[in-house]
Amino acid sequence: MMFFFSFPTLVVVLVWLPIVMPFTIILTDSGTPSALVDAPQTGFSMNKNGARTNPREQAAVYEIMKATGNGWATDIPDVCRGRWHGIECMPDKDEVYHVVSLSFGALSDDTAFPTCDQKRSFISPAITKLPHLRTLFFYRCFSYNPQPIPTFLGQLGPTLQTLVLRENGHVGPIPTELGNLTSLKVLDLHKNKLNGSIPVSFKRLTHLKSMDLSVNRLTGQIPGLNNPGLSILDLNQNLLTGYIPPSIANCPSLLKMDLSRNHLSGPIPDEIGYLRNLVLLDLSYNQLLGPLPSALGKLGALQALILKGNPMDSTMITGNWFDGLKDLMILILSDTSLHGPIPESLGLLPSLRVIHLDRNKLNGSIPTSFLELKGLSELRLNDNQLTGQVPFVRETVWKMGQKLRLYNNTGLCYDPQNGLDDDIDSLVISGISYCETSRSTSIPTTMHLSNGLGHKSIFEWRSSAQICSTSIGLQVLLLMMLLLGNLM
Ligand SMILES: *[C@@H]1O[C@H](CO)[C@@H](O)[C@H](O)[C@H]1NC(C)=O
Ligand SMILES: *[C@@H]1O[C@H](CO)[C@@H](O)[C@H](O)[C@H]1NC(C)=O
Ligand SMILES: *[C@@H]1O[C@H](CO)[C@@H](O)[C@H](O)[C@H]1NC(C)=O
Numbered sequence: 001m002m003f004f005f006s007f008p009t010l011v012v013v014l015v016w017l018p019i020v021m022p023f024t025i026i027l028t029d030s031g032t033p034s035a036l037v038d039a040p041q042t043g044f045s046m047n048k049n050g051a052r053t054n055p056r057e058q059a060a061v062y063e064i065m066k067a068t069g070n071g072w073a074t075d076i077p078d079v080c081r082g083r084w085h086g087i088e089c090m091p092d093k094d095e096v097y098h099v100v101s102l103s104f105g106a107l108s109d110d111t112a113f114p115t116c117d118q119k120r121s122f123i124s125p126a127i128t129k130l131p132h133l134r135t136l137f138f139y140r141c142f143s144y145n146p147q148p149i150p151t152f153l154g155q156l157g158p159t160l161q162t163l164v165l166r167e168n169g170h171v172g173p174i175p176t177e178l179g180n181l182t183s184l185k186v187l188d189l190h191k192n193k194l195n196g197s198i199p200v201s202f203k204r205l206t207h208l209k210s211m212d213l214s215v216n217r218l219t220g221q222i223p224g225l226n227n228p229g230l231s232i233l234d235l236n237q238n239l240l241t242g243y244i245p246p247s248i249a250n251c252p253s254l255l256k257m258d259l260s261r262n263h264l265s266g267p268i269p270d271e272i273g274y275l276r277n278l279v280l281l282d283l284s285y286n287q288l289l290g291p292l293p294s295a296l297g298k299l300g301a302l303q304a305l306i307l308k309g310n311p312m313d314s315t316m317i318t319g320n321w322f323d324g325l326k327d328l329m330i331l332i333l334s335d336t337s338l339h340g341p342i343p344e345s346l347g348l349l350p351s352l353r354v355i356h357l358d359r360n361k362l363n364g365s366i367p368t369s370f371l372e373l374k375g376l377s378e379l380r381l382n383d384n385q386l387t388g389q390v391p392f393v394r395e396t397v398w399k400m401g402q403k404l405r406l407y408n409n410t411g412l413c414y415d416p417q418n419g420l421d422d423d424i425d426s427l428v429i430s431g432i433s434y435c436e437t438s439r440s441t442s443i444p445t446t447m448h449l450s451n452g453l454g455h456k457s458i459f460e461w462r463s464s465a466q467i468c469s470t471s472i473g474l475q476v477l478l479l480m481m482l483l484l485g486n487l488m
């Protein structure tokens with residue numbers, strides 16, 4: 001569980017599970033000027049002697065607390081001076097405290113907001129009597145009393161900046177009225193059971209920095225976007241259909257766009273090229289079609305490109321569009337019907353650490369340029385039609401261990417003179433045996449010299465003529481690898 005929006009600094013940890021390599025993005029929140037005169041940025045720590053909570057707001061807080069099973073709060077004579085975690089207040093120039101933030105739910109051991117009675121809790125309409133409220137946060141509050149997101153939240157109007165209703169078991173549609181929250185910066189409805197479509201009214205949320213609607217049951221198309229400050233767009237694990245909207249061009253501040261595990265179709269729009277700050281792009285497990293737009297090459301800040309599990313229809317990794325992806329660390333193109341050779345220039349991206357090109361129809365040989373990838377820690381090329389000599393030296397193979405997957409490429413072989421000898425009984429070499437040609441010293445070693453354009457050179461012709469034989473023992477190992485692969 002992570003807590004990722006403590007103002008004034010918004011720290012976002014983008015964790016991509018199978019790889020122990022979290023991204024940390026720190027967004028500094030410029031912060032809009034306070035609506036209250038002379039108010040400090042956080043009122044909770046502000047102890048103004050003599051200041052009293054506004055009585056109407058105090059009554060509202062009692063109602064809201066009772067509705068979540070926190071009746072104890074009514075014993076606190078002045079809620080803004082009661083100093084429990086989860087309430088923040090600010091004094092105005094007349095020494096009257098106003099409630100600016102309310103939070104519920106045990107986030108972590110450090111952050112103990114009042115917990116909710118999950119069987120009975122509800123959001124009290126008294127919320128609308130807090131005209132200064134900027135942050136409203138409910139985490140795991142209504143799970144066993146499933147209820148829709150109340151439409152009256154829209155009445156909080158342009159004051160509310162952060163609305164978090166995370167893992168609350170909310171059902172039904174996202175109310176159109178949330179489009180009235182025109183100053184909203186953070187909207188987090190992660191992991192509920194929301195259905196219906198994303199309200200068109202969201203295009204009024206022009207100040208959004210982070211929108212997380214992931215893990216719900218949202219249907220329909222992604223509406224037109226118009227959020228120039230949007231940094232995080234996470235719609236993963238919904239039932240969204242239609243195309244990726246070209247209006248993503250209106251969100252040039254995006255750092256993370258995760259639309260994975262939906263039913264999105266059509267090609268990746270060229271407008272993707274406008275997202276020059278994008279660090280993580282995950283479009284995996286959709287129905288997207290090829291070809292890969294060359295506009296992807298304009299994403300100079302990209303660190304992770306994940307397109308796994310899209311039909312893509314016979315796409316070649318052609319041209320040199322990815323040459324500009326100097327910061328790319330993670331490239332996941334498994335199971336995308338890629339065919340043709342792996343371009344030699346891929347090995348020239350200096351930051352690459354993880355390459356998954358498995359379960360495609362790639363042919364030709366493994367680029368020798370991969371030897372230059374000093375940070376490479378994971379390479380999956382299994383289940384392709386690759387041929388020729390495995391270029392890696394013994395140390396590389398040993399270092400990567402099971403993170404080097406080459407099985408089910410019947411044309412691959414290795415050269416014992418390369419240091420990969422029989423005694424390297426690593427699983428990684430399973431199914432791959434000596435190159436016939438390298439047994440004889442009179443025949444020159446057939447190095448991979450493909451130019452990446454698929455032209456047949458004499459060298460390639462020779463590599464494909466190499467015969468690789470698989471021993472029974474290695475076949476057993478291959479089978480084990482395949483089973484392992486299915487489990488992971
Ligand atoms: C909020 O939005 C709805 C529809 O989006 C609208 O009918 C309503 O008048 C708006 N205002 C308030 C205060 O809820
Ligand atoms: C949303 O789910 C509710 C049940 O929770 C159902 O009654 C309703 O028809 C669904 N609406 C849509 C648009 O699927
Ligand atoms: C690779 O496959 C393509 C068809 O997808 C074919 O045209 C090409 O000749 C093949 N190249 C090699 C080296 O086998």
Ligand SMILES: *[C@@H]1O[C@H](CO)[C@@H](O)[C@H](O)[C@H]1NC(C)=O
Nearest residue numbers: 359360361383384385408482
């Ligand atoms: C080997 O890889 C091909 C894809 O190139 C795949 O179709 C085939 O099922 C794989 N074979 C096994 C035994 O998994």
